Amino acid sequence: MKVKTFLKAFLYYFYNSFITHIPSYTIRRIYLQKILRIVIGKDTAIHMGCFFTGRNITIGNNTVINRNCYIDGRSFVQIGNNVSISPETYILSLDHDSKSSTFETVCKQTTIADYVWIGARAIILPGVVLNEGSIVGAGSVVTKSTNRYDIIAGNPAKKINSRPDKLEYTVNYFPLFNTDELL
Numbered sequence: 001m002k003v004k005t006f007l008k009a010f011l012y013y014f015y016n017s018f019i020t021h022i023p024s025y026t027i028r029r030i031y032l033q034k035i036l037r038i039v040i041g042k043d044t045a046i047h048m049g050c051f052f053t054g055r056n057i058t059i060g061n062n063t064v065i066n067r068n069c070y071i072d073g074r075s076f077v078q079i080g081n082n083v084s085i086s087p088e089t090y091i092l093s094l095d096h097d098s099k100s101s102t103f104e105t106v107c108k109q110t111t112i113a114d115y116v117w118i119g120a121r122a123i124i125l126p127g128v129v130l131n132e133g134s135i136v137g138a139g140s141v142v143t144k145s146t147n148r149y150d151i152i153a154g155n156p157a158k159k160i161n162s163r164p165d166k167l168e169y170t171v172n173y174f175p176l177f178n179t180d181e182l183l
Helices: 003-017 025-035
Strands: 051-053 057-059 070-072 076-079 094-096 105-107 109-112 150-154 157-162
Touching: 003 025, 003 051
Parallel strands: 051 070, 057 076, 076 109
Antiparallel strands: 094 105, 150 157
């Protein structure tokens, strides 16, 4: 095994097994940015227990990635500003070609635009674009891209309503330790 590959794997292992459980937003952020080279905007909160794989991840400003989310940046994941991602969400960018006799991998960029709100335990499949202001219901499996301000839910997720446009809020959620308690 190549030393460089081993070192890279160890750095992810160290984050996903240890650093992610340290109750300090600053320590987690510094490790993600400086060691794993993940781009993270200002006033963005990465909560405890999040699992990262791959360096092809950009996260905008004032975004919250809540507890125990899985972010797959082996292809590319782009997350915008003022995005709220609820606990235990999976955001995927790599899959396998079901028609391939050799189990070939397929890379697809997954994009989450500004003001998207993703409910708990949702799964966002590779290549999906969640356009501005979309809401994904808890437990949904998103297989197709949304239009702006769509509210979708289900498995597979389908449009159930629309959200008002012209959103102007700022997402800011930094609870203490591994709780929902705020100062």
